[in-house]
Amino acid sequence: VEFAEAVRRRRMVRAYRPDPVDPVALSRILDAGRRGPSAGFSQGLDFVVVTAPETRLALARICGEDGYSSRGFPPWLSTAAVHVLPCVREGAYRERYAAADKAGSGGPGAWHVPYWWVDGGAALLLLLLAAVDEGLAAGFLDVADPDAVRSLLGIPADVAPLGLVTIGHAANDERASSSLGRGRRPLDDVVHRERW
Numbered sequence: 001v002e003f004a005e006a007v008r009r010r011r012m013v014r015a016y017r018p019d020p021v022d023p024v025a026l027s028r029i030l031d032a033g034r035r036g037p038s039a040g041f042s043q044g045l046d047f048v049v050v051t052a053p054e055t056r057l058a059l060a061r062i063c064g065e066d067g068y069s070s071r072g073f074p075p076w077l078s079t080a081a082v083h084v085l086p087c088v089r090e091g092a093y094r095e096r097y098a099a100a101d102k103a104g105s106g107g108p109g110a111w112h113v114p115y116w117w118v119d120g121g122a123a124l125l126l127l128l129l130a131a132v133d134e135g136l137a138a139g140f141l142d143v144a145d146p147d148a149v150r151s152l153l154g155i156p157a158d159v160a161p162l163g164l165v166t167i168g169h170a171a172n173d174e175r176a177s178s179s180l181g182r183g184r185r186p187l188d189d190v191v192h193r194e195r196w
């Protein structure tokens with residue numbers, strides 16, 4: 001798919017067919033996900049990838065699949081063939097900026113934004129676009145209880161799961177289009193040319 005087309009087609013899909021995802025396609029998606037930028041090239045990013053149905057079901061429970069069902073959504077979390085949890089470790093940034101070649105270049109203590117979250121967001125978008133590029137669908141949601149997710153998946157205490165990316169084959173999900181009727185802000189509204 002052309003880049004512009006992938007950007008246009010991307011949207012959060014909240015209904016999946018249970019068919020498995022080709023592992024080679026999944027590898028390409030994950031590879032795209034790790035190619036994003038990171039402050040100082042700290043690379044404090046990890047992906048936990050879950051395909052086992054029982055673990056997906058456990059994640060779906062933690063992340064509130066029942067709540068979605070009661071709002072009329074299909075069981076999209078447990079049905080999506082793949083769950084990817086992008087995780088960031090703040091310590092990787094602190095370690096990187098303590099290195100000799102970073103002396104005097106600021107770092108986490110001087111930043112007005114914790115850049116590990118920014119880099120995690122960049123990785124998230126790459127995953128979402130790469131899924132579209134593979135002809136697949138993807139969604140994203142808050143993990144609700146990060147400690148429960150950490151304990152289920154053995155994620156270390158100093159690593160933060162950003163959320164859960166669902167990847168799979170799209171089913172009919174007419175309820176899922178951009179926050180149910182809330183339109184995207186027009187370009188001229190979003191862009192402030194030369195100054196705000």
Ligand SMILES: Cc1cc2nc3c(=O)[nH]c(=O)nc-3n(C[C@H](O)[C@H](O)[C@H](O)COP(=O)(O)O)c2cc1C
Nearest residue numbers: 010011012013014140141142143163176177178179
């Ligand atoms: C940081 C972030 C958190 C989100 N959390 C949830 C969530 O918990 N549940 C959900 O269904 N969608 C979630 N979304 C998806 C948004 O609702 C969705 O991106 C937005 O409505 C725009 O729709 P689109 O991505 O399909 O264009 C989240 C998106 C982002 C970027």
